Structure formats: structure tokens, C-alpha cells
Amino acid sequence: MNIEEFRDYCLSFAGAHDDFPFRKATSDYDRDILVFYVLDKWFCFVNAVACDFCNLRCPTERIAELQERYEGIGPGWHMNKKHWISVRFDSDVPEPLLSELVKQSYELAKNHLTKKQQAELARLK
Numbered sequence: 001m002n003i004e005e006f007r008d009y010c011l012s013f014a015g016a017h018d019d020f021p022f023r024k025a026t027s028d029y030d031r032d033i034l035v036f037y038v039l040d041k042w043f044c045f046v047n048a049v050a051c052d053f054c055n056l057r058c059p060t061e062r063i064a065e066l067q068e069r070y071e072g073i074g075p076g077w078h079m080n081k082k083h084w085i086s087v088r089f090d091s092d093v094p095e096p097l098l099s100e101l102v103k104q105s106y107e108l109a110k111n112h113l114t115k116k117q118q119a120e121l122a123r124l125k
Helices: 003-011 060-069 095-111 115-124
Strands: 016-019 033-038 041-047 053-057 073-075 084-088
Touching: 003 016, 003 033, 003 041, 003 095, 033 095, 041 095, 053 095, 060 073, 060 084, 084 095
Parallel strands: none
Antiparallel strands: 016 033, 033 041, 041 053, 053 084, 073 084
């Protein structure tokens, strides 16, 4: 999956949008971080130039099993390791699983929205 396909998939969810929030970062790598949101909650981020891995929210009970099973899944880079994983694109993680993990991350972020935000999201569908 290339960055355009990955971006299209992430933006296919209701209320999803993206941004480059680190434009003032000192490193080129950090400036190129593309963050995907559901309303104001992050559910994924990826370096849009390197496209080497993405960070995703993940249920805590699933993280250990995924990391044991796939070499391409590790602790969330620069994120809370209890709730986030990093998934390398050039790894043993099958594309259908990556898509499932992105959708799951979106759902987890959506579940953290306030009732008012969830009502707003329902109107966007």
C-alpha cells in the first residue's frame, strides 16, 4: 500500500481528516508526520515522505499477542506503549491485518469522543 492509498483509506471513515501538526519541528522527519483524526482525536499517524511505519491505537489486551506474532509490530513510537503500536509497512504484517488495525484504531478513537462529538459524528455519516 503506498501513501496515497493509505491516506485514502484513513480518510474513508466518517469524520476523519488529516493534518501536518508538526510543521515547526526541528527535524525534517517530524515535519513530515501526517496525523489522522476522527474529529479531534488521533487514530493514526505516518511519515508521509518515508512511509516506513504507522502508529495506531490498539486494545491493551491485543498488543502483546500482535507483537509476539509479527516482527513488524512494535511499541508505539513516541506514544504511550500501553495503548499504541507501530506497524512497519515493509514487514510480515499482511495488508488485510493492517487495514483491520487502522479501522480498529479509528473505532477506539471514536469511542473516546464526548456524547456531543459522537452526535456530531453521526450527523456526518
